[in-house]
Amino acid sequence: MTLLALGQLRRRPAAFAGLAVALFLLLATTTLFGSLFATEATAPTARRAPVAGPGLRVIAGAFGEIAVLVAFFVVVNAIGFALRRQHRELALLRTIAATPRQVRRLVRVQIVLTALAVAAPGALAGVYAAHGLLGALQRRGMAAPALDVPVTPLPALVALAITLAVGLAASAVAVRRISRIAPAAALTATTTEQGRTGPPRLVAGVAALAGGGLLLRLSATRPPDELDKAGQAALLGSLVLLVAVGLTGPLAARALVAVLGAPLRALLPGTGWLADANLRGHARRLTSAVVPVALLVGLSATMTIMTRTAERAAGPTGAASATDVWLRQAELALLTCFAAVSTINTVVAVTGERRREFALLRLVGATRRQLLRMLTAEALLTTAVGVLLGATVAALATAAFSAAATGSAMPSVPAATCGAIVAGAAALTVPGILGSGLRAIRGPAAELVGGGRD
Structure with a gap:
């Protein structure tokens, strides 16, 4: 062996x-x-x-x-x-x-x-x-x-x-x-590709949703003098919810693509329709690409918003010291590093393994330019779905933390920083998909369809 x-x-x-x-x-x-x-x-x-x-x-x-x-x-x-x-x-x-x-x-x-x-x-x-x-x-x-x-x-x-x-x-x-x-x-x-999500996976997904909800409830009910515990519970809750997204992703991702893909199909009747059909027809492949984006956005946004909310809650009392903020920023940098690596690995692997699919499309008349337009549409849809799922998790986690820190479920959201997080996720996903796609459509189509190259 x-x-x-x-x-x-x-x-x-x-x-x-x-x-x-x-x-x-x-x-x-x-x-x-x-x-x-x-x-x-x-x-x-x-x-x-x-x-x-x-x-x-x-x-x-x-x-x-x-x-x-x-x-x-x-x-x-x-x-x-x-x-x-x-x-x-x-x-x-x-x-x-x-x-x-x-x-x-x-x-x-x-x-x-x-x-x-x-x-x-x-x-x-x-x-x-x-x-x-x-x-x-x-x-x-x-x-x-x-x-x-x-x-x-x-x-x-x-x-x-x-x-x-x-x-x-x-x-x-x-x-x-x-x-x-x-x-x-x-x-x-x-x-x-197996079309259905099996019962064990759905049960595990529901259990993860329930576990994440319990952690967020624990975070929301912490007293103001236990913000560290509230923050850890909220962060763990967001991570468990992201695991639930990975387990139930094929269902959620397909539904979101159906909604977000409608304007794309109208604007680009050819490549837009094909991109939408590819994503909905390969829900597990879509989930593989979406979950790392959701992980990147969800964890980064959760940590950023929690830090800003803690600073607002401290106010003139100074309960949130500069060292606490620095620790949260260091933890954010670490988690973002893992999530970014996962995003890059995934989008490159998902697109690279579609060489035969692209070669078959070329054999039936698709040009390289049309394939790149299709991949661009897929990349934008994938990013949008991942951002929405990650933002939803971040919204739930930070609302729970804000309830503990300020008594209100409305956290302080630094719009510019959150916009930079979304832009960063797009900067990793879209070029990664297009770059891998350019490499995947190179070479003779007949040879790739026949399995001559990998």
Whole structure:
């Protein structure tokens, strides 16, 4: 299995590039916060001093918890696309008597090898970031000046163990479908999309919606002197709601495209109609592209609006200090980084795997210019759906936090910053889809339809 996995990694490095980046970020982040935790935990009592803010261990624990949850979300997505790029090969293995257990073992070996490949650079990046973040915290009085990051491999080893655990857990989710269906059906499934959202997925989606609602209720009912707890509950609630969006996405995304696509079909009767039909006809593919955009917009907008609302609630009392605001901005930068990587990985993978589809359209008379117009319409619709879903989650989460902070469900919304978030999501999504599309429509159409190139 190791030799077969190595062969797949060497033959398809691009298929695992997004996964490698996601695992690298997870490993670097967990090394970063593990190093900060070790900094305070191993420091002699003489080096510790009273500081402003919650302290290194609390910061490392809170940030690390959210980072691992978001990273799991991103890694699951990346593994799913790595598998989709080799779906046909895995299906062929099933047809030549490979058992489901062997397929799952092959995927696990691929995850382990990819994680080991990024272990050293990820650990180094995490330690370097820990030194930088510790210095920033010390300059703001949030860490004792005498503290220093300890020279120990333990945080990196723990981070590697967490990365492997997340990767293997995510692979179990991603490989479930192809490893359980019959061999002939597995080969057929490489060219078709399952049309319906299964009952287990819908039940999980409803459960996630309920869980997110409970977390937001918990946030809204916190007293004003527990804003940190209200903020953490609201942020976790938004993340759980975004998981629910991913689970129930095919239904919601198809409905939104039907509404948003109507003016597009009227303005562009040809390419607009085709773009709308493509998105609605491939709801799962649409959801794969929409969810990272919703994650980026939802988390970024939630953190931004919560920060502004906390500042308004503080008013002249100064309850929200500059250090609190800085911590929220640092957490926002971290979460945005994960969400941006997921968005780029997804839109590139989703568009790149449509080469045969584009080649078939060219064989029936579509020009490259028409295909690019169709992709532009699809990119705009995809961005709009993702922004709407993310904005809805952000609105619910920040309303709950505002109720706790100010007694009103109307949060303070920095319009310019939120506009920049939407523009950033569009800047990642639209060029990513068009750039991948330009690459995907290159080459002879007949050869691509025949499977001569991938």
